[in-house]
Amino acid sequence: MEKYFEKNASDSLHEECGVFGIYDLDGEDVAGTIYYGLFALQHRGQESAGIAVSDTNGPKNNVSVIKDMGLVNEVFSKDNLSTLHGDIGVGHVRYSTAGESTRENAQPMVINYVKGTLGLAHNGNLVNANELRQYLSETGAIFQSTIDTEPIAYLIARERLHSATVEQAVNNACDKLQGAFSLVVMSPRKLIAARDPHGFKPLVIGKRGRSYIFTSETAALDTIGAEFVRDVRPGETVWVTPDGELHSDMSRAIPEEKQARCIFEYIYFARLDSYIDGRSVYDARIKAGRFLAQDSPVDADLVVGVPESGNAAAMGYALESGIPYGTAFVKNSYVGRTFIKPGQKSRESSVRVKLNVLREAVKGKRVIMIDDSIVRGTTSDRIVGMLKEAGASEVHVRISSPPFLWPCYFGTDIPVREQLIAYNHSIDEIRKIIGADTLAYLSIDRLREMVDGLSICDGCFTGKYPVKPPEEDIRGSYEK
DSSP states (O other), X not given: OGGGGOTTOOOSOOOOEEEEEEEETTOOOOHHHHHHHHHHTGGGOOSEEEEEEEOTTSOTTOEEEEEEESOHHHHOOHHHHTTOOOSEEEEEXXXXXXXXXXXXXXXXXXXXXXXXXXXXXXXXXXXXHHHHHHHHHHTTOOOSOSSTHHHHHHHHHHHHTTSSSHHHHHHHHHTTOOBOOEEEEEXXXXXXXXXXXXXXXXXXXXXXXXXXXXXXXXXXXXXXXXEEEEEOOTTOEEEEOTTSOEEEEOTTOOOGGGOOEXXXXXXXXXXXXXXXXXXXXXXXXXXXXXXXXXXXOOOOSEEEEOTTHHHHHHHHHHHHHOOOBOOOEEEOTTSOOTTTOOOOSOHHHHHHHHEEEOHHHHTTOEEEEEESOOSSSHHHHHHHHHHHHTTOSEEEEEESSOOOOSOOOSSOOOOOGGGOHHXXXXXHHXXXXXXXXXXXXXXXXXXXXHTTTOOEEOHHHHSOOSSOOOSSOXXXXXXX
């Protein structure tokens, strides 16, 4: 079993990015607001952060940008934020699922071209990124990064040369993209947002006074005191013009039944207090727990969640089963979210650094432990072991997602099939590997019910992808 417990192997999934864009029609500086918005999106990426701003009344090629490796509060300070002047801007937090972990790959991507300057923040993965890079390279493009955001920016710039407006250029460029993308684009005079036709990744519209905001989650709107207007619809391009009007183009939309929102936004990625496409993340996780209690009941004394994303599902299980909900883990909030942290070489010890068990809460008790997923099994093995070392008489594991059997190509860093524990093992074999007394997963049939019938992507569970996957793995670096 040792090969499943490699120290270099992360047992968690990874989201790619969080995006934030704002246009203040009163002409006030927006960098401070972007900074606080990115704080609310920090859970979506802890590898790098960046802000780019411009003055819509100034020169078209004058963009100020600060981006670097690290957390939001590590990249930005009061001093460097004070140098960012402009009434329009975009911000980004990143975890790399395509492209290397380097400063050159930090976003926003800013390019200068004949029409001015573009600032671009992107969340998602393109399945045709390699083909786009080859096409653009053969026609003169020189790439400075290994992320798929750069070819998107080049496509928009090229389309702008023969388009009447920048929003038309964004729309035309999006027609050439395949896969998952939620984009926020800053042009010299407009703020544009675009979402892929399947709606893989969330994107919402907010308003605060005379400022419009496009961002990944409603939680970021709450943080800055903005009003939620609506979601950017799958396949929609929206833009704000200097006259304060919000415009929309739905020419890229597809029928609702063909849409495919990433179900893991509801299970894990999004903040608990966010709403995505009209559905509460909190309610979805409560339902997942209730469904587990209905479908996989077990006699026990206590229901506990693995922080943070397991907590709401554990509460749902407790509400449905009548078994008391409790706290079994103390989380070290200063470690950072293990799920997002890339390049962890001491994965085994990092579990204990992050979590400790409350012995008095579990000693002598039959415990139901709710977690959001099992990827390789290494983290679950250690957490179950910690509970038993603390005196739990039984540990019953319930997972608020189905078993992972297939990789993801749309912005979730799910490994190749051979590295997924459920690909090589039955549920009972996994139970033995992680040391649980019983183990059960959420049924695939429950996923759409969990989000009140929304069309979702469940490719990582079924192998049925809404977009044809690439023939080669596009989730690593483009450098050969």
